[in-house]
Amino acid sequence: MAKKGDWVRIHSIILQPGERAAAVPEDTRQVPLELWTKGYLAADTPLGGEATVTTRTGRVVSGTLTDEAPHYSHSFGDFVPELQQAGDDAFRFLFGGGKK
Numbered sequence: 001m002a003k004k005g006d007w008v009r010i011h012s013i014i015l016q017p018g019e020r021a022a023a024v025p026e027d028t029r030q031v032p033l034e035l036w037t038k039g040y041l042a043a044d045t046p047l048g049g050e051a052t053v054t055t056r057t058g059r060v061v062s063g064t065l066t067d068e069a070p071h072y073s074h075s076f077g078d079f080v081p082e083l084q085q086a087g088d089d090a091f092r093f094l095f096g097g098g099k100k
Contacts, residue, residue: 002051002068006041009070010051012063037061038070 039053
């Protein structure tokens, strides 16, 4: 159970597939338009419950509580030596420097 004032993430559906604009590509029109928002919880709420949050910019948004204390878990992938070398070469080209 998340407590009032906790930093949380909520999820809501903005548009169902049938409500999407005709100009949207077909594969996109087949899925709902979703909103994932982080904010401060307005009242104690269990995970999966309907919640209201206030975002850092002051917006008040409602949706299903999906995560307590959300954090970033993405990465930019594994180290690629060729990209490191290209970056070093570009730096030397742009800003000068001796040969290797």
